[in-house]
Amino acid sequence: MDDYRRLQKTCESQAALSSSPATRTALLEMAEEYRKRAECTALRGGGEPANPGRTEDLD
Numbered sequence: 001m002d003d004y005r006r007l008q009k010t011c012e013s014q015a016a017l018s019s020s021p022a023t024r025t026a027l028l029e030m031a032e033e034y035r036k037r038a039e040c041t042a043l044r045g046g047g048e049p050a051n052p053g054r055t056e057d058l059d
Contacts, residue, residue: 004038007031 011031018024 002038002041004034004041008034008038 008031011027011034015024015027015031018027
């Protein structure tokens with residue numbers, strides 16, 4: 001599993017465990033962003049950046 005998909009699943013898991021609606025929403029939003037990045041990376045056919053949390057390396 002690539003790093004973005006792993007991060008997406010981690011956010012989704014943490015959201016499911018959260019009792020705070022605000023935290024759950026934030027984690028699900030993060031999961032969605034990681035899903036989009038994973039799809040974009042797959043479409044480009046390239047590898048992921050070394051640090052998937054840093055956006056300045058992205059186009």
